[in-house]
Amino acid sequence: MIEKKPQTLIVEFAHQVATVTLNRPEVRNAFNEAMIVELTTVFRELSERDDVRAVVLGANGKAFCAGADLNWMKQMAGYSDDDNHADALRLADMLRSIYRCGKPVIARVNGDVYAGGMGLICACDIVISVDTAHFCLSEARLGLIPATIAPYVIRALGERASRRYFATAEQFDCATALRLGFVSEAVTEDKLDDAVQQLAAILCSNGPRAVRACKQLVQDIAGREIDTALIEDTAVRIAQVRASAEGREGIASFLEKRAPAWRN
Known part of the structure; x- marks a missing residue:
């Protein structure tokens, strides 16, 4: 409130x-x-x-x-x-x-x-x-x-x-x-x-933490040189998201052909 x-x-x-x-x-x-x-x-x-x-x-x-x-x-x-x-x-x-x-x-x-x-x-x-x-x-x-x-x-x-x-x-x-x-x-x-x-x-239909991370991703990466540091940065980000509860739920719901928990 x-x-x-x-x-x-x-x-x-x-x-x-x-x-x-x-x-x-x-x-x-x-x-x-x-x-x-x-x-x-x-x-x-x-x-x-x-x-x-x-x-x-x-x-x-x-x-x-x-x-x-x-x-x-x-x-x-x-x-x-x-x-x-x-x-x-x-x-x-x-x-x-x-x-x-x-x-x-x-x-x-x-x-x-x-x-x-x-x-x-x-x-x-x-x-x-x-x-x-x-x-x-x-x-x-x-x-x-x-x-x-x-x-x-x-x-x-x-x-x-x-x-x-x-x-x-x-x-x-x-x-x-x-x-x-x-x-x-x-x-x-x-x-x-x-x-x-x-x-x-x-x-609102997308993963809330993923949406937040997407916004941050654009702000952090726009204009940066595509070098080793940037590539490493993006690899770390996707690895962390895949391992997150929301990431696992999203993949599971896709494979099981059901709506993810955040849409319920």
Whole structure:
């Protein structure tokens, strides 16, 4: 159970899926200090819950997330260097809590995503978006840079596209996002919930420890040189999984033509 009820989020549970909904529609779900703290706390807790097999990150209203809240940005104008640094670290910690969550995270993108909101969906594992959504790394328009979100955006968008959209701050549509591989799937608004629910159900049908290990595997291996150390690393991982209770149950259920225990 979530220890303290969030004020900027709605957290719901159904069928082993946790849905975290950004709930500041009056400001296009722009995040402030409170939302950053609450997202960090919630995702850390969900990462450790055995009754949660997948997480959906969504938003209320017409936009997914407009980035930083205007009033919060006004406060930043008076921050000292130390204050700015501490604030940036809190944002970075929030993004890492989503990226490192031990459960697969699906971004349910219901509308436009700007600036820091791009970091949120890039920290997720899979992005399902309405086909009318627009995306923008708008920081350069304000004389800023998307530094804290950059590690996640570059991984999701790719280096070449990031060079362009970081510097130009151009808006791009969902068709472009899909072509670049930034969005996993684009659907019409009336199909969004079905698409998200179907994918979550697929994730929940697989071995929970295997899914967690798969997520970790990609994060650990992406970009590494294929050398002796990497080969040894992967050999150790599969050997450990084969010997695990879940691995043995999965193989046994396949051979015996029955459902594995985690689907019961």
